[in-house]
Amino acid sequence: MKEIKILAVDDIEANRVSLQYLIQEYLDNVELILASSGEEALKITYKEKIDIIILDVQMPGLDGFDTAKYLKSNPRTQNIPIIFLTAAFKREEFQQKGFQIGAIDYLTKPIEDHQLINKLNLYIEVIIKNKQLQAVNDNLYKALQKEIELKEQIQKQQLELIEQSKMAALGEMIGNIAHQWRQPLSLISTCASGIKLNFELGIAKDKEVKASMENIMNTTKELSETIDNFRDLSYKEKLAKFNLSKIINKAIKAREHLIKDNNIEIITNLDNSIELTNLPNSLVQALINLIHNSKDALEKIDSKRYIFIDSYINKENLIEITITDNAGGIKTNYLNKVFEPYFTTKHQAHGIGLGLNITYKVINDSMSGKIKIKNSKFTYQETEYEGACVTITLPFKI
Ligand SMILES: Nc1ncnc2c1ncn2[C@@H]1O[C@H](COP(=O)(O)OP(=O)(O)OP(=O)(O)O)[C@@H](O)[C@H]1O
Numbered sequence: 570m571k572e573i574k575i576l577a578v579d580d581i582e583a584n585r586v587s588l589q590y591l592i593q594e595y596l597d598n599v600e601l602i603l604a605s606s607g608e609e610a611l612k613i614t615y616k617e618k619i620d621i622i623i624l625d626v627q628m629p630g631l632d633g634f635d636t637a638k639y640l641k642s643n644p645r646t647q648n649i650p651i652i653f654l655t656a657a658f659k660r661e662e663f664q665q666k667g668f669q670i671g672a673i674d675y676l677t678k679p680i681e682d683h684q685l686i687n688k689l690n691l692y693i694e695v696i697i698k699n700k701q702l703q704a705v706n707d708n709l710y711k712a713l714q715k716e717i718e719l720k721e722q723i724q725k726q727q728l729e730l731i732e733q734s735k736m737a738a739l740g741e742m743i744g745n746i747a748h749q750w751r752q753p754l755s756l757i758s759t760c761a762s763g764i765k766l767n768f769e770l771g772i773a774k775d776k777e778v779k780a781s782m783e784n785i786m787n788t789t790k791e792l793s794e795t796i797d798n799f800r801d802l803s804y805k806e807k808l809a810k811f812n813l814s815k816i817i818n819k820a821i822k823a824r825e826h827l828i829k830d831n832n833i834e835i836i837t838n839l840d841n842s843i844e845l846t847n848l849p850n851s852l853v854q855a856l857i858n859l860i861h862n863s864k865d866a867l868e869k870i871d872s873k874r875y876i877f878i879d880s881y882i883n884k885e886n887l888i889e890i891t892i893t894d895n896a897g898g899i900k901t902n903y904l905n906k907v908f909e910p911y912f913t914t915k916h917q918a919h920g921i922g923l924g925l926n927i928t929y930k931v932i933n934d935s936m937s938g939k940i941k942i943k944n945s946k947f948t949y950q951e952t953e954y955e956g957a958c959v960t961i962t963l964p965f966k967i
């Protein structure tokens with residue numbers, strides 16, 4: 570395909586033929602289209618993409634000047650360079666008129682062939698350069714467009730990722746709340762059905778009813794505290810200075826009924842002087858999880874059931890809390906798995922395997938502490954026992 574399309578407009582056939590001859594002879598990459606009138610020229614410019622127009626001035630119908638005015642008034646054609654080529658309108662005023670309309674050149678005949686060819690060559694060169702520049706520009710524009718699209722896509726993906734991780738965090742939060750709610754809910758249900766049964770049997774005693782009601786009220790409070798603890802990801806329990814023994818006793822009280830019903834004895838050996846600045850409610854939740862685990866394990870043994878809770882200051886001047894039971898301990902090959910989420914040896918109805926995982930996160934991440942679990946052998950009242958022993962280490966201040 571030829572690179573440049575020239576439209577030559579002349580009503581005199583001889584002129585058209587000689588121009589055609591010239592161009593064919595000297596300009597390789599030019600395709601010449603001929604028109605015999607202004608009207609025909611306008612029609613052609615609608616259909617073809619013309620690069621240069623060589624326009625005769627004196628023509629019947631639309632003359633060269635009017636044709637040029639039409640071309641210049643149409644956005645589609647206004648940028649096509651126009652060269653007037655005339656034998657008749659040589660005077661200065663016509664030349665001026667031609668330039669005023671917007672022609673790039675005004676050539677008058679007779680004109681030497683090589684002079685005309687040279688001029689055309691010059692314009693062709695400029696047009697080709699322009700085209701190349703335009704192509705580079707188009708490519709740049711396309712590349713830019715692509716880059717913008719890519720960036721938008723990345724942004725969209727990032728938003729989706731954020732959304733996904735938000736949903737995952739939300740799921741985790743709901744899982745955590747559900748976990749902490751299972752025990753208190755069943756406690757409330759047990760208390761309520763106990764009262765109902767006693768009423769039906771006619772053996773309900775005021776004192777017992779009152780105690781059960783209090784238990785229900787306390788447990789409901791615990792439910793709402795759990796929500797506060799996990800409410801949203803930005804929620805942080807406020808740091809507070811508190812007495813450790815009080816918090817340990819609060820956790821024990823929260824599971825008092827469960828402990829009594831299962832004939833478990835809790836033996837505490839607490840340093841009542843320990844005061845620390847940390848997250849008291851989170852610590853209650855953690856201790857409740859550990860007491861609950863011991864209770865679950867103790868249910869399976871027939872001998873006496875103990876949970877020992879000790880608190881003291883260790884050699885490194887850190888606070889230590891240990892929760893030990895005499896339920897036999899954890900299988901050695903499970904010991905390094907128990908903190909993993911959803912690790913459980915219990916039936917689905919009794920455990921989902923989140924208790925120790927939540928406790929680990931609370932102690933490590935929120936409370937700047939450490940938690941370890943091991944099996945321990947010990948003697949109590951001259952009897953040897955074995956059971957799981959959880960050690961929580963906490964700083965005095967975070
Ligand atoms: N005191 C313990 N004695 C014996 N085994 C224990 C004790 N504490 C935890 N485990 C073991 O560790 C596992 C994981 O405990 P974790 O508290 O994470 O989950 P779970 O109690 O099974 O279920 P969930 O706490 O979600 O209701 C338990 O299934 C149990 O096998």
Ligand SMILES: [Mg+2]
Binds near residue numbers: 858861862923925
């Ligand atoms: Mg548990």
